[in-house]
Amino acid sequence: xxxxxxxxxxxxxxxxxxxxxxxxxxxxxxxxxxxxxxxxxxxxxxxxxxxxxxxxxxxxxxxxxxxxxxxxxxxxxxxxxxxxxxxxxxxxxxxxxxxxxxxxxxxxxxxxxxxxxxxxxxxxxxxxxxxxxxxxxxxxxxxxxxxxxxxxxxxxxxxxxxxxxxxxxxxxxxxxxxxxxxxxxxxxxxxxxxxxxxxxxxxxxxxxxxxxxxxxxxxxxxxxxxxxxxxxxxxxxxxxxxxxxxxxxxxxxxxxxxxxxxxxxxxxxxxxxxxxxxxxxxxxxxxxxxxxx
Amino acid sequence: xxxxxxxxxxxxxxxxxxxxxxxxxxxxxxxxxxxxxxxxxxxxxxxxxxxxxxxxxxxxxxxxxxxxxxxxxxxxxxxxxxxxxxxxxxxxxxxxxxxxxxxxxxxxxxxxxxxxxxxxxxxxxxxxxxxxxxxxxxxxxxxxxxxxxxxxxxxxxxxxxxxxxxxxxxxxxxxxxxxxxxxxxxxxxxxxxxxxxxxxxxxxxxxxxxxxxxxxxxxxxxxxxxxxxxxxxxxxxxxxxxxxxxxxxxxxxxxxxxxxxxxxxxxxxxxxxxxxxxxxxx
Numbered sequence: 001x002x003x004x005x006x007x008x009x010x011x012x013x014x015x016x017x018x019x020x021x022x023x024x025x026x027x028x029x030x031x032x033x034x035x036x037x038x039x040x041x042x043x044x045x046x047x048x049x050x051x052x053x054x055x056x057x058x059x060x061x062x063x064x065x066x067x068x069x070x071x072x073x074x075x076x077x078x079x080x081x082x083x084x085x086x087x088x089x090x091x092x093x094x095x096x097x098x099x100x101x102x103x104x105x106x107x108x109x110x111x112x113x114x115x116x117x118x119x120x121x122x123x124x125x126x127x128x129x130x131x132x133x134x135x136x137x138x139x140x141x142x143x144x145x146x147x148x149x150x151x152x153x154x155x156x157x158x159x160x161x162x163x164x165x166x167x168x169x170x171x172x173x174x175x176x177x178x179x180x181x182x183x184x185x186x187x188x189x190x191x192x193x194x195x196x197x198x199x200x201x202x203x204x205x206x207x208x209x210x211x212x213x214x215x216x217x218x219x220x221x222x223x224x225x226x227x228x229x230x231x232x233x234x235x236x237x238x239x240x241x242x243x244x245x246x247x248x249x250x251x252x253x254x255x256x257x258x259x260x261x262x263x264x265x266x267x268x269x270x271x272x273x274x275x276x277x278x279x280x281x282x283x284x285x286x287x288x289x290x291x292x293x
Numbered sequence: 294x295x296x297x298x299x300x301x302x303x304x305x306x307x308x309x310x311x312x313x314x315x316x317x318x319x320x321x322x323x324x325x326x327x328x329x330x331x332x333x334x335x336x337x338x339x340x341x342x343x344x345x346x347x348x349x350x351x352x353x354x355x356x357x358x359x360x361x362x363x364x365x366x367x368x369x370x371x372x373x374x375x376x377x378x379x380x381x382x383x384x385x386x387x388x389x390x391x392x393x394x395x396x397x398x399x400x401x402x403x404x405x406x407x408x409x410x411x412x413x414x415x416x417x418x419x420x421x422x423x424x425x426x427x428x429x430x431x432x433x434x435x436x437x438x439x440x441x442x443x444x445x446x447x448x449x450x451x452x453x454x455x456x457x458x459x460x461x462x463x464x465x466x467x468x469x470x471x472x473x474x475x476x477x478x479x480x481x482x483x484x485x486x487x488x489x490x491x492x493x494x495x496x497x498x499x500x501x502x503x504x505x506x507x508x509x510x511x512x513x514x515x516x517x518x519x520x521x522x523x524x525x526x527x528x529x530x531x532x533x534x535x536x537x538x539x540x541x542x543x544x545x546x547x548x549x550x551x552x553x554x555x556x557x558x559x560x561x562x563x564x565x566x567x568x569x570x571x572x573x574x575x
Contacts (some may be wrong), residue, residue, distance in 0.1 A: 003461075005468045006400050007478045016395035017407050020388040023448035026433075028414045031425035038425065092312045095305040102306075108560060109313040114570075115555035116320075117507035117525045123532065123548055124319040127326065133335050133541065135322055166319065174567065198301070227420045231509035235529055249420050253510070256424045265424060272421040280416045 032273070038266035057267040066243060067251070074247045077161065078225035085165040086217060089172030094202070097180040107177065114170040118228050122235030125163035149237065153244030156237045160245050163232045168224060172217050179213030180206065219283045248272060320552065327351070327546035334541045346542070354546040367547050370524040374506055377523060380443040381505030382498045389452025390490065394482060396453070397460040398468070415450045419511055427514050437521045442512055446505065451573045452497055459493045460486070496569030499562050503555045524551040
């Protein structure tokens with residue numbers, strides 16, 4: 001779609017584009033190309049001499065068991081967070097979609113955690129489950145669970161997943177509710193006249209019609225788990241214990257900062273960029289389909 | 294729903310109420326912890342109701358700062374957070390409304406190229422290029438400055454796409470009418486397009502304010518001085534001592550303060566928030 005009537009100035013459009021292009025080139029393209037370039041270099045310990053080593057950083061990376069472990073952690077983490085936050089949000093959204101008098105109030109009370117910073121969400125959940133002073137650690141111990149997210153890898157993972165799900169429910173709820181409200185009532189009424197009970201109507205009519213929303217949210221949630229949970233992980237576990245909650249993004253940060261391995265960190269950045277580009281491509285293919293629908 | 298059954302409504306209310314309570318529970322605990330003295334919080338037997346030390350805790354957090362940790366008063370962090378969040382939101386709006394105006398209302402060589410250069414940045418979140426970006430900012434001597442906190446985060450395609458989408462829905466007749474009246478590009482932008490864009494601008498502002506306020510990784514990397522910390526970073530630094538020595542009641546008071554502005558924005562500007570969220574994701 002294009003405008004038919006336009007202005008004919010020669011210079012003005014470039015001036016209008018200039019601020020954004022300058023900032024984009026300085027802070028996006030230059031660093032991104034540096035990341036690609038650095039991934040082929042090896043720097044000495046002082047960062048003074050760097051040498052072109054080809055694919056060596058990538059080879060080293062793929063020879064590291066820790067890298068595969070961070071991949072596996074990312075897969076487990078994103079599956080758990082996406083599955084839990086989507087299903088819980090869908091449950092709440094279907095209830096809020098019923099003609100309740102207080103539906104608007106519930107919506108407000110459900111969406112505000114979107115505004116809580118991931119790192120703050122992490123601090124909130126860590127405070128509840130901190131082994132010695134957490135309000136919920138004591139009852140857990142009372143039930144015979146030796147709860148300690150600082151030492152136990154599974155406990156740490158559970159805590160990070162809970163905090164991430166808590167933060168993400170609001171977003172999914174909002175989009176599911178919008179999706180549910182856009183389903184025409186007539187379709188549901190028709191199936192009710194045919195004698196379908198609410199559960200059957202949900203699985204045969206509502207859920208399939210909701211699938212574009214669900215698919216869109218699935219992609220967004222995976223991106224969320226990849227990038228936005230950095231703050232949660234850093235606040236709750238800092239990637240520990242012993243790397244049990246180190247996701248791929250966290251490893252880029254940890255290797256570059258703590259390990260000083262900039263080449264390896266850059267190689268990981270490049271791999272992540274490829275993953276993001278793939279995810280974005282999937283998302284845009286879906287957007288095109290939504291337009292037809 | 295089609296049939297109206299009291300039982301179904303009752304179940305809905307029960308599930309939603311439970312959901313709202315679960316969602317609010319962690320925040321309630323943080324608020325309660327911020328109203329008790331240190332010993333009560335650290336003892337692990339904190340009551341479920343607020344205590345009497347709220348004033349003292351908040352006063353100390355805001356104006357004095359923790360005694361064991363960074364000693365930076367929260368008032369200062371709040372200013373840093375406000376400056377960077379508003380800077381990110383306003384900066385993004387200005388550069389993206391200008392670039393969208395250029396792309397939609399002008400024809401010039403490399404128009405498509407310029408659009409794609411901006412568009413591709415959707416695929417490069419700050420997290421995947423942190424160290425090279427850090428180096429650029431360090432070379433430009435922008436560490437520990439507001440410019441360093443703001444500029445790398447304002448160039449993104451979302452704003453441009455949003456305004457482009459909105460400009461496309463503005464009827465062509467408006468531009469034709471303004472041109473007949475003798476208006477040039479500046480006049481049309483200022484007198485016609487900008488007033489029409491107010492809701493879109495406000496919606497984008499709400500989303501970007503929250504985004505800027507909640508930044509974590511980037512400020513963590515580029516602020517080395519305590520005086521430049523944002524509040525989200527400040528909380529983390531208060532807890533770095535991780536053991537019982539951390540002043541949890543002050544950290545929780547800070548947490549409550551860190552949540553207030555963005556949560557208030559979502560609750561009081563819910564319409565704009567929902568609109569911004571749905572539109573920027575398209």
